[in-house]
Amino acid sequence: xxxxxxxxxxxxxxxxxxxxxxxxxxxxxxxxxxxxxxxxxxxxxxxxxxxxxxxxxxxxxxxxxxxxxxxxxxxxxxxxxxxxxxxxxxxxxxxxxxxxxxxxxxxxxxxxxxxxxxxxxxxxxxxxxxxxxxxxxxxxxxxxxxxxxxxxxxxxxxxxxxxxxxxxxxxxxxxxxxxxxxxxxxxxxxxxxxxxxxxxxxxxxxxxxxxxxxxx
Ligand SMILES: Nc1ncnc2c1ncn2[C@@H]1O[C@H](COP(=O)(O)OP(=O)(O)OP(=O)(O)O)[C@@H](O)[C@H]1O
Numbered sequence: 001x002x003x004x005x006x007x008x009x010x011x012x013x014x015x016x017x018x019x020x021x022x023x024x025x026x027x028x029x030x031x032x033x034x035x036x037x038x039x040x041x042x043x044x045x046x047x048x049x050x051x052x053x054x055x056x057x058x059x060x061x062x063x064x065x066x067x068x069x070x071x072x073x074x075x076x077x078x079x080x081x082x083x084x085x086x087x088x089x090x091x092x093x094x095x096x097x098x099x100x101x102x103x104x105x106x107x108x109x110x111x112x113x114x115x116x117x118x119x120x121x122x123x124x125x126x127x128x129x130x131x132x133x134x135x136x137x138x139x140x141x142x143x144x145x146x147x148x149x150x151x152x153x154x155x156x157x158x159x160x161x162x163x164x165x166x167x168x169x170x171x172x173x174x175x176x177x178x179x180x181x182x183x184x185x186x187x188x189x190x191x192x193x194x195x196x197x198x199x200x201x202x203x204x205x206x207x208x209x210x211x212x213x214x215x216x
Contacts, residue, residue: 001062002157002190003027003050008059010045019045021213022059029157032184032191034201037210043194044162046210050192051084051160052076064157081110084158085151085189087180089166091143093135093150100131102146107153114155121149125179141172148180152187159184161193165200177203 005025011018019042027033037043048054052068061068064083093102107113125145165173184191201207208215
């Protein structure tokens with residue numbers, strides 16, 4: 001199993017109530033999973049824990065067989081770099097780098113700069129004419145397509161996406177979601193997607209809902 005979350009609890013420092021009260025789920029390699037839930041229900045928190053971005057208080061998370069509770073910050077960072085990619089609502093491109101440089105950035109960091117795969121992603125994402133531009137010269141939909149290409153360039157085992165189309169209009173949102181689903185399926189990457197959209201959630205292999213700090 002690629003990701004196993006087992007009875008995880010999380011309370012933020014200073015908060016009176018836990019955000020997560022015993023959450024369990026699994027995600028197999030190559031599978032796509034949607035997580036919905038009301039605002040403040042803890043979706044982003046759970047996604048961050050799955051990506052080894054934050055600590056939890058109880059339970060255990062295994063990512064590619066590694067228990068996360070035993071890792072220090074450096075260990076979590078190393079596991080993240082080798083296994084996980086992230087796409088957020090804000091596109092988070094590096095403003096001083098061109099589209100081509102943004103696309104190659106994470107693959108370089110991960111030590112996997114596969115030029116043919118990056119060229120293929122660039123083509124598939126409709127970015128071939130835009131490689132010399134900078135993020136500020138792109139539309140929101142174009143920026144998010146670069147972010148998806150950058151995330152998949154290193155062929156991560158797991159893509160975590162937090163409302164990736166939340167800042168896009170309906171047309172751009174549909175185009176970006178179509179491409180993301182096609183490309184994760186093509187590359188065998190598992191997808192854990194947080195979304196407010198039931199329509200988007202229905203397009204994934206599985207759909208879980210978070211309420212009252214639990215998966216229901
Ligand atoms: N760093 C933090 N410190 C303290 N409390 C936090 C922190 N991050 C989130 N929270 C709180 O934890 C709860 C869950 O937040 P989270 O962002 O996980 O929810 P969400 O379901 O993703 O919400 P949304 O759909 O609005 O993005 C909220 O009450 C939020 O205020």
